[in-house]
Amino acid sequence: MTGLFFMSVFKIHTFTTMDYEQHISTSKLPDVKTTIFTTVGNLARKHHAIDLSQGFPNFKADEKLKSMVNDALIAGHNQYAPMQGFYGLREVISEKIASLHQRTYSxxxxxxxxxxxxQAIFTAITAxxxxxxxxxxxxxAYDCYEPAITLNGGIPVYVQLDAPDYKIDWSAxxxxxxxxxxxxxxxxxxxxxxxxxxxxxMDQLxxxxxxxxxxxxxxxxYEHITFDGQVHESASRFPDLANRSFVCASFGKTFHVTGWKMGYCVAPIELMSEFRKVHQFAVFCVDHPVQRALANYLKxxxxxxxLNNFYQEKRDFFLDGIKSSKFKFKPCQGTYFQLLDYTQISMDKDEVIGKRLITENGIASIPISSFNVENRNDYxxxxxxxxxxxxxxxxxxxxCKL
Incomplete structure (x- = not known):
């Protein structure tokens, strides 16, 4: 009787397809699909293609760094790190920036x-x-910016750069x-x-x-990966910019350990105090033994x-090898990527030629239209x-065979 009574008083609701559709229709990111990196990566694995698409090294990290992580594990640094990060690591980061860019962060x-x-980028936007x-x-633009803006109710406003130089028109x-x-x-x-x-x-900005x-x-x-004498002009170098800036960086990119997901953010105290309000509830803290290791490694x-010489050798080896190919290129100034213009091979959309290179030729790359306004094709x-x-x-x- 009791069970029947409660069933008569409370209507039990089961979700229907319509309910789910209503939830989906209120998605905070209705236009976001599977990232181009996942799509290309999956296709490359399916066709056993050489994967030069996603930005991660396929060579080993420094044995010294890995040994330092192991030492930190054995020493017992396996519980929560401070929310802001291990102080020793924050200290050596501050010293590094002061040495390279003449800006001292507390x-x-x-x-x-x-x-x-x-995470640093997402947290700064959310704050x-x-x-x-x-x-x-x-x-x-890299694809993590706009979703973070949209999730927080913001409106992305675009400045589209033009190939092949991709220079910013500061008047525009x-x-x-x-x-x-x-x-x-x-x-x-x-x-x-x-x-x-x-x-x-940076002066104009x-x-x-x-x-x-x-x-x-x-x-x-990619702060430590520039070529041909190019200098990395950090926002930290310019007083008025530094006073209004979050500067976000990655140990994963620098030390060939992208899977560790370790980075940092620096900013004036007024900005950083708000950043930490979000950070503490998003992740609270990050991997403790790795922080200890990085603090020693950065000394x-x-x-x-x-790194500049290390990666320039790889860039030059790659570009020397394809000089006889039909691709056109301007040697990259920084990062560990190289853009290739394929117009002497095909005038198809980059997504089409990119898929064909995977399925028919066994090599994977990323089409630049994925990062452009309205998927504009730069070939x-x-x-x-x-x-x-x-x-x-x-x-x-x-x-070279294409």
């Missing part, structure tokens, strides 16, 4: 260790972007600024165009933003200062050269 209040740079706020995004950029502009996102060295912002670029209260989010994950600057494919020499040799052989 290890206590202005440096936070994050779950990779992507400050509200409904209706505009965020300027320079396209082509300035026209995008309105009284609703809350943030600007830059990325240097730039993925996917492989360009580097110059001192002149500083001049444009100076009379505003706009926040700058500077994605600098030897050669571990990151030698460019992005190839990652952070690979073993034998992998690059196989790739060169395929590309």
């Amino acid at each position: 290890p206590a209040d202005e440096v936070t260790i994050t779950v990779g740079a992507t 400050f972007i509200n409904k209706g706020d505009e965020v300027i995004v320079i396209k082509p 950029f300035e026209t995008k600024i309105t009284d609703k502009t809350k943030m600007v996102i830059i990325n240097t060295p730039h993925n996917p165009t492989c360009t580097v912002l110059t001192k002149s670029d 500083e001049k444009i933003l100076k009379p505003t209260n706009i926040i700058l989010l500077s994605d600098e994950v 030897h600057p050669s571990h990151y200062l030698d 460019m494919l992005r190839f990652c050269f952070a690979k073993k020499k034998e992998t690059l040799e196989q790739a060169v052989e395929i590309l």
Whole structure:
């Protein structure tokens, strides 16, 4: 009787297809599909293609670094790290930035260790972007910026760069600024165009933003990978930019350990205090023994200062190998990617030619249209050269036959 009574009083609801459709119709990211990296990666594995698409090295990390992680594990550093990150690591990051860019960040209040740079970027956007706020995004752009803006009710405002130089027209950029502009996102060295912002670029950006209260989010994950004498012009180097900037970086990119998902963010205390309010409830803290290891590893600057030569050798080997191919290219200025213009091979859309290279030729790359406004076709494919020499040799052989 009791059971029947309750069933008569409370109507039991079971979800129907219509209910699910209603939930989906209110999705915060209705237009987001599977990322191009997952799509291409899955196709490459299916066809056993040489994968130069996603940006991760296929060679081993430094044995010294791995040994330091092991030492930290054995020493018992296996419980929660401080929310802001292990102080010793924050301290050495502050020293590194002061040495390279002449800006001192307080290890206590202005440096936070994050779950990779992507979490740092997401957290900075979440901390400050509200409904209706505009965020300027320079396209082509890495694909994590816009979803974070949209999730927080913000509005991406685009500045599209033109191939093959992908230089920022600062006059056009300035026209995008309105009284609703809350943030600007830059990325240097730039993925996917492989360009580097110059001192002149940063001076112009500083001049444009100076009379505003706009926040700058500077994605600098490839900070230690520039070529041909190019200098990484961090936002930390420019006083007015540094005073309004989140600078996000990645240990994974720097030390060939992308799977560790370790990064950091620096910002003035006024910005960082808000950042940490979100950070503590998103992840609280990150891997403790790895932080201990990195703190020791970073005490030897050669571990990151030698990267330019290391990757330039790989870039030059790759480009020398394809000189006789039909691809056109400008040597990349930074990152471990290279854009190749395929117009002497085909005038098909980059997504079409990219799929064909996987299924018919056995090599995977990323179509640049995936990062452009409205999938604009630049007839460019992005190839990652952070690979073993034998992998690059196989790739060169395929590309020269096209």
